[in-house]
Amino acid sequence: MESPTHRQFEQIEQVRGLLREAGYVATRAICTAVFLAQRLGKPLLVEGPPGVGKTELAKACAAALESPLLRLQCYEGLDEAKALYEWEYAKQLLYSQILKDQLGDLLQGVSDLGEAVERLEQQPGGFFSRAFLLPRPLLQAITSEEPVVLLVDEIDRADEEFEAFLLELLSDYQVSIPELGTIAARHVPLVVLTSNATREVSDALRRRCLHLFIDFPAPQEEAEVVKLRVPDLPERLVHKLVAMVHRLRGWELEKSPTLSETLDWARALVALGAESLDADLVRDTMSVILKTRRDLERGRKEVQNLLKV
């Protein structure tokens, strides 16, 4: 199905290299899962705590494969019209108004409604053609001329029905539009679904997907991520910063700092032109990483403790 000009992953090691070029530090498990997802043409369900880079992974995959990323953000109440396609009613109405005269010509000499309908039906195209179809991310992914990466973000926020609807699409990579017929994918897209486990994703969906769990990275990996994404931060500070974040994760905080917040903190330090980390600086910039009042108070109080890493 795929033409040779499109980029493909050939080896697991290559995946790691390409993702790294795209600014993503991937573990062996991540590389294998992504590689297999593409090779087997199966969707990849990525789970893990918020802020470990689940969405980032999809973006990095798109960059690595040099293909466009289509993103569908899920939320409660998301339905087919918003995810798949919609008819452009306004455009249809507008056109029928503009073409009133032509329609009049066409329908000249028609005696009853049945005949009028028959004559309209004979017209090719008509109002339910692709011209009036508003494709949403899922349809775009399927009709795309080139292979794409489709990110279905936070699937756990969508309704159960939507999940069921997705099953059909993800197993056959085709959709049926009553007026147009079945549209099959030209290229099997690389589908990445993410979930924060606000609700259990159904077993049926799990079965159809490959599964990947991303946890908070080990200190060394996290330091590597920071170095890659915030290259301006002196290396000495990187390790100190990461050690502090890890210590913070060990505390029982209301909201543990995530990887993306580590990066924010690193960027903040760069912006402030920090040369070394002292108690005052940490106290001042701590709000980047601790987001509730109680956590912040505790962090400020125990800043010396934190620096003692």
Add this chain to the structure above:
Amino acid sequence: MPPVLVSAVAGHVNGVWTAAAPRPHPQVTLMHTHIRKFVRRLRARGIDISTGEHLDALAALQHVPWLDRAAFREALRTTLVKRADLTPVFDEEFARYFAPPPLPKEDKNRRGPGRGGQMSRAERNQSGATGEEGGRGEPGERPPKEQSATSGEDRGKPDEAGTDQKREGDQSRPQAASAGQGEGTQGLGRQEEGSAGRTPHFIAPAPRETQRAVRELLRSSPRRMSPAELRELRRHVGLMARRLATRAARRRRSAHRGSVEMKTTVRRSLQFGGVPFLLSHRRHKIRDPELLVLCDVSGSVVRMAELTLELLRGLAATARKLRVFGYTNRAREVTSALLSGEADLPRAAEDAGLDLHAFSDFGGACYRLLQDEPHLVGRRTSVIVIGDGRNNHSEAMQWAFEDLVRGAHRVVWLVPEAKERWNTADSQLQCYEPMCHLMAECDTVEKLLKALRRAW
């Protein structure tokens, strides 16, 4: 496995093992057999694996080099195990089934390092299969036929020679020992992640037997169980809890649409010249349950209380509020410690400042709780009490309980005692019964599930 069968398959082994690259048309190879066995083991441990997933695993193995152990494991994990919390089980079984090569030092010299060694091993494998002396077989050690059989089996796996150590152990170990180092045992000790250092003691029974065993576990009283049985039971209850949670979420989302909402409908109709072409519906408000759990943490009841909490933990995701209090003679909140799964119930209660050795006194605990938190129970709160109502001859103080649960949506009392023993000796259940919508016997998990189903 009977030796004859293995040597018959061993011919395939060579072809497959040397070829780490994808094969277009897979035949039933030794790898298929092993994956099937491995899947069976995972199923026996309570991981649901569909046939589709099984096939996915086989498909995935066509794309990864088998000699790369990490990739091999990840390929199996990503296709077979779809829940993060089951990963430890997978790792354990993987380490057990696909044990690392048992002969590290000396054998390396003999085989040459790294992959080259693996390849030549495959070559030797063939000669082994045809009945000649295989590479590491010392002549005269055992009858050639049997040897070729076991080594065929052993070498059949990707890069882990001594795979089925537990079964084959008795046969392969003498061989290793005769190599002078006793490395067979070393190999066992080297089992990686999960079961590191621990000698495996558990061989999974066939799934059907397991199901029967589980059913039996569900039917028998946890008070008389061994720690191992209890652990197994808790795991199964945990699985059930997750299923419950999915179902609860599903129910929440059904009955999606309510009555027509005028405001949006009119606004939308403007698109069509005032014709209400698209209706907008009001959504049913979802009433998230609020749960308040009071559980006795004294020794007599605590096991059942823990199992019940395990079930409720699964529901915590869908409940708007879940608060758990442990009590003996007073009540203390243990919600966060329990939900994070860090501590077991008695420990959490003790950390919260509860005297575990005090005589349990439900009435007194209610009274004090009422004083501390008078507005604990609201209109939507469902109260679950887990306890035997034995107050050690202190006053029942049912009025305190009545005050505490006044206006609650539902009050359910789960009694981890057989019904015959209710209201005997110091049990004062009858005093509390009028305040409960349901008082149910749950001395086994099966009855507990039934009671919960009846309650909601």
